[in-house]
Amino acid sequence: MDVSEAIETRRAIRSFKKERPSKEQIKRILHAGHMAPSAGNLQGRDFIIIEEDSIKRSLSIAALGQTFIMEAPVCIVSCANTPRSASKYGSRAAMYAIQDASIAVMNMMLMARDLGLGTCWVGAFDENKVAEILGLPDGVRPVAIVPLGYPDEKPEAPPRLGDRIEHWNGW
Ligand SMILES: Cc1cc2nc3c(=O)[nH]c(=O)nc-3n(C[C@H](O)[C@H](O)[C@H](O)COP(=O)(O)O)c2cc1C
Numbered sequence: 001m002d003v004s005e006a007i008e009t010r011r012a013i014r015s016f017k018k019e020r021p022s023k024e025q026i027k028r029i030l031h032a033g034h035m036a037p038s039a040g041n042l043q044g045r046d047f048i049i050i051e052e053d054s055i056k057r058s059l060s061i062a063a064l065g066q067t068f069i070m071e072a073p074v075c076i077v078s079c080a081n082t083p084r085s086a087s088k089y090g091s092r093a094a095m096y097a098i099q100d101a102s103i104a105v106m107n108m109m110l111m112a113r114d115l116g117l118g119t120c121w122v123g124a125f126d127e128n129k130v131a132e133i134l135g136l137p138d139g140v141r142p143v144a145i146v147p148l149g150y151p152d153e154k155p156e157a158p159p160r161l162g163d164r165i166e167h168w169n170g171w
Contacts, residue, residue, distance in 0.1 A: 001113070003110070009113065010119075012121065013120050013149075013151045014120055015071070016151065017151070021074060021149060025115050026148075029117075030049070032111035033076075033108045034104070036100075036103045036104040036107040038104075039092075039096035039097075039100060040089065042085050044082065044084045044096055045080060045097065046079045047079070048136075049074065050077065051074055055134075056069055057070045058133045059077075062130045063122055063130075064125065066122060069122060075147050076145075077134060077142050077144070078102070079101055079136060079141060079142050079143060080140065080143050081101075081140050082097045097141075101144070102143055109121070117150060122146065122147065123143075127141060
């Protein structure tokens, strides 16, 4: 699959088959995350890979009851590591770390699509609860929970605003 096909056909998947992605597939997806750009190449991000049902259940509760999180065989939580970015970037570090963690999610979602797997960016969660569940150290913030597995649905592409949100040469 080429990049444009992956971009066009990736959808938020909220229903998963029981079949588990292989370790090799998960490692390829993580590698795609590592290969994403980052501010100063500091890679102000960490990925927590969750396979344990009890942890997925806790995450699903922390994510306001989004139960598809616990139905996915695997979840990857992309976290912003501000201290790592702060070694070079001071007051910009918090934002850079969020950007580093976010752009890695996009790479991972596209790689998952290429491998025939589905993902959904889950951003609606209680940040403090997720940090506690995962034992995140100070300065490391969960940015996105990404359930991952074989899709059990084929959603239509939701409409985009398109050229209404393009501003050429200024607002
Ligand atoms: C920052 C962000 C937060 C999101 N949070 C959630 C969420 O908590 N739960 C959910 O089901 N989908 C969530 N989504 C997925 C969007 O609903 C989805 O990407 C959007 O409707 C467009 O659909 P598509 O991804 O299939 O193109 C989130 C996406 C982003 C980028």
